[in-house]
Amino acid sequence: MTVISGKNLKEKILKMRKFAIFSGFLGAGKTTTQMALTKYHTDHHGKAAMISNDLGHSVDLADCRLAKLCGCNASEITDNCICFVNEQLADRLRSLYDDGCELVISDIPGFGVGALEHVYYGLTEKYPGEFLLAPFTAITEPCIVETLINGKGSDLRYIYDAQLAEADLIVMNKCDLINDEQRKAYEEWLRKRYPLAQVISISAVTGEGLEKLSQALTEGSASMRIPDLSHLKDDLSSAMDRMSEFYMQYHASVCCNDFDGNEYLREMAEAVCKDIMALGEEIPHLKLLTWAPEGDYGKADLLGTGRPVEMTHRFEHRCTDLAVIINGTAACPADKLEKIVTDSVKRVSDEYQLELMIFKTECMGMCD
Template sequence: MEPIRFMVVSGFLGAGKTTTMIALAEHLCETYGEAAIIANDLGANLVDTSLTRVTGCTVAEIGNECICYQMDNLVDQIRRLRDKSGARFVMSDIPGCGVGALDHVYHPLAREHGDEFTLAPFTVITDPERLRMIMPEKADIHLPEELVYLLKLQLEEADLVVLNKCDLLTEADRERYVDFLRTAVPDIPIICISARERTGIDELARFVTGNVSALKNFSVRYDEKFNEAEGKLTWYNRRLYLKTRDGGAIDMNAVVDDLIEGIRLGLIERKRNVPHLKTFATAGEGDYSKASLIGVDYDIEYAQQLAEPHENLRMIINARAVCEARPLTRLMDDALDEVCDRYDLDCQVFFTECFGMTDEGR
C-alpha cells in the first residue's frame, strides 16, 4: 500500500490555519487525490470542525489535548481517514500557540511508522498583523511579550513558512514582509498566499506534495519563559441554542455581531485581550455564519454571514484569551445575557468549558 502523506500545520492564533487547510484540501481533491483535515485543539466543540464540515471537506476531530500527546489516537484517525474516506493526504493543525509538534509528532512517526506515512513539510502559517510584532517596527498589538516569544519559536520550527492574508498587502509591503522572513528564518522556504481569495494555493499544493520534511532537530526549550507564555492563555469553549420568544424570524447576524462586541467591550473594560475568538452559527439548510476577532482593537471579520432571518440559531464559541478564567467566564455570561435581553431570546447552553493552559487537572 502506498504511504499516506501527512502534514502538521502550525501557526499563531488567528493566522488562518483552518481557512488555509480548507483551501488546500479543496485544491488537493481536484489535483492530487482525496484530502482530509484533522481539527485539533485543547478543548471540545470546535468551530473549525463545524466550518470544515459545511465546506464539504472530509474532517475528523481530536480534542481535549494537542496531538503531540495523543499519538495513538492520531495514528488511528489518519488510518481511519485513509481506509474509510480514501484519503491520500491528511493534514492536522495544532493549538494556535502550540510549539513542539516536530519533535513530538514528526520524529515518532518517522521512527515508528516510516513505512506507512510520508511526512510532508512541517508548515507554519503566519499573517502580516502578528508578524509586525517581531519586525523592526515592533508593533504593539497589546499581546504579552511571552506570546511574541512563542511566535518566534513557531517560525524557527518550520520546514515551510506560509505568509497568509497577502490580499491585504500592497506589492511593496509583501516584499518587505518576505524580506524580513528571509532574514529571520534563513534557509526556510516562504510561500505567499491568500487562503480567503484562494491565491497561491496551487504553489502551496505543489510544494507540500512534492517535498518531505527535513526532520530537523528542534527541541522546544521548556524553560521559565516558555511556561510563562503558556500561562498567559485561557481557553473558552461554549455550545448553545438561541430562539426568539415570540417565534418570529429576526436578523441573527445582528445577534452574533452584538454578542462578539459585548465580549470585546468586556475584555477592554478589564484591560484584557483575545488573540483569537471564533464563532460558528447555523440555522440549518446550509445557512451559516463564521466570524473571527483577532484582538480587542480589531473589527469583526466575517468569512460568511447568514443569508436569511431566522427564529433560532445553533452556535459555537471558541476563544483563546489573555485573561484569567474566572473573569473571562463572567464577561462571557454577561455578554450573552445582554444579547438575550436585547433581542428577547431564550437561550439553552449545552456545553461550557474555561481553563488556563497550565491549570491543574485540565
C-alpha cells in the same frame, strides 16, 4: 509493460500518503487555509482531508462543523492535543488513507509550540516508516509579521517567534490584504529571520498560492529539525502561562421576526472584546459559528484586541432557531474569561429576546 515490484509499489503508495501539521498563531487563518487547500488539492490532484483538533471534552468543534458546512472532507480529534494521542492520530490517518486520501492536514490546538517534537517525532518513533511527513508548516499573516518586525507590543510576539522558528515551511496567509511591495518586504524579512525555512505567500480566500502550497507539502519532507529556543525560554513560558481557552455550545430560540443573526454575532464578539480590554488583557482570537435548521449559517471572527470583528460568513435569511458554538483564546485567567463570555452571551441574548439553552461550557488555562 512495466512491472512494478512489491517494494517499489509500496514506496510509490507511501509517497502518495502525506501528513502535514499546520501550526501558527490564532487568527492567522489555519482553518481557512486547511479548508481551501483540502478542496483545492482534491479538485486538482487527489483526495485530501483535514483534521480539526482541540483541547477539552468538546465534540462538534466549530472548525470541523464549519468545514463540513463548506463541503470539506473533515473530521475531528477532541479531548486532548494530538501531541499526546499518537495512537488515535495514527488510527485516523490509516482510516483516511484507506479511504483514498493522499494528503491529510491537521491543525493543533493552542499555539503549537513543541508539536514538531511531540507529533512528528512521536509518529516516527512509534510507527517507523509508516507515515510520510510533509514539511512542518507554520501559518502566519501580515499583522503578525509586522509585530515581529517592529519588535514591540505584547509578549505574544515571543510565541509568534517560537512558532516560526520550528517551521520547515512558513506560509504567509492573507496576502490579498497587502500590496506587492509589502509582500516582498515581509517575505524577505521572514527568509532572513528564519533562513532554514521555505517562505511562500497565499490567500486562502482568493486561492492565490494554493498550488505552491500543495506542491510544497506533497513534494517536500520534514527536516525533523528542532530549533534552539533557549533564548526565548523565560519570555515564552511567561506568555504561555497567561493564556486560557474557552468553549461554549448553546441553542437559542428566536422570538422576534426582525431578528438579525449577523448583528447578533457581531455584537456578541464586540461585547466579549470590550470586557477583556476593560481588564487590561488581550484576546488574540474569538470565533462564533451559528447555524439554523433551514441550512443557513453565519460566522464571526475577532482576530485580536482592538481589531474590528470580521463577518466571515453572513446569514442570508431570517432565522427561527440557532445552534451556536463559541471558541476563544485570551491572555486572561480562565475563571475571568469564563465569566466574561458567559455574561456576554446572556446579556446580548437578552437584548435580542432569545431564549437560551446552554449545553456545554469549558474553560481552561493553556498550561493546565
